[in-house]
Structure formats: C-alpha cells, structure tokens
Amino acid sequence: MARVRISISLEAEDAERIREHADRAGMDVSSYLVNAAIRQMAEVETAEAQFAGLDALIADAEGRAEHYGPVDEAGEESLSEDERREVDEAMRLVHGVGETHDSYRGEVA
Known part of the structure; x- marks a missing residue:
C-alpha cells in the first residue's frame, strides 16, 4: 500500500x-x-457500535x-400536592437525599 503524506498545522507549544x-x-x-x-478511531468505533442499538431506539x-x-410546559400550580411529593421522591432517587423538584429547577427547597 502506498504511503500518503498529510500536513497539519498546530501551535508551537502543542508540537x-x-x-x-x-x-x-x-x-x-x-x-x-x-x-x-x-x-x-478505534475507541470511537467501539463506542458507536456499543451504543448503536440505543441510538436506534432513541431515533x-x-x-x-x-x-x-x-x-x-406545566407550571408549578398544575401539580397536586400528591404529584409534587411524587416528583420530590423521583428527584431524590435520581439526585440523592435532600433534592426536590424546587432544587432540581435551581431554586432553594
């Protein structure tokens, strides 16, 4: 196989x-x-192959x-108290103890 020359440019400190x-x-x-x-390239191809099924499901x-x-967008007022508790519990499962729907949105709980 014939060799091919590729020229690149980069900063002197990187070189x-x-x-x-x-x-x-x-x-x-x-x-x-x-x-x-x-x-x-091998790492990218491996990752692409591993996630191909998931990417297909998402697509x-x-x-x-x-x-x-x-x-x-549902506003805060559209949630019942029971729904707010369910959201809070889901946020705690995802983010850990002490996290609620208010802190998830960037507000202080």
Whole structure:
C-alpha cells in the first residue's frame, strides 16, 4: 500500500509537547500521531457500535413522537400536592437525599 503524506498545522507549544511524548514513547512524531489517531478511531468505533442499538431506539422514539408536537410546559400550580411529593421522591432517587423538584429547577427547597 502506498504511503500518503498529510500536513497539519498546530501551535508551537502543542508540537513540542507531541515531540516530547513521542520521544518518551520511543517513536518518531509521525508514528506517534498515526498511532494516536488510529487508537482514537478505534475507541470511537467501539463506542458507536456499543451504543448503536440505543441510538436506534432513541431515533425510533423521536420519530414516533414527532406527530405529537411540542409539550406545553406545566407550571408549578398544575401539580397536586400528591404529584409534587411524587416528583420530590423521583428527584431524590435520581439526585440523592435532600433534592426536590424546587432544587432540581435551581431554586432553594
């Protein structure tokens, strides 16, 4: 396979840091950058593969929800006392003890 040259531009201090890291790894700069790029691509491809099913579920749910349109924001006054307690309990489960629907919204409980 023929080699291809790619030219990059970067700040001098970044270039020096890369040179230092390549030296510590016992590699020339070109090999170091290629190795780093290939490793990064493998990590991204692995993450994409692991989340592909979830991404498909989200896309499907969003597609099915499109015909409902935007949800009107419910105001505090629209919740009954029982509903507020349920929200508070859910927030405590998600965020920990002491968190309520008021603190979740950035207000003091």
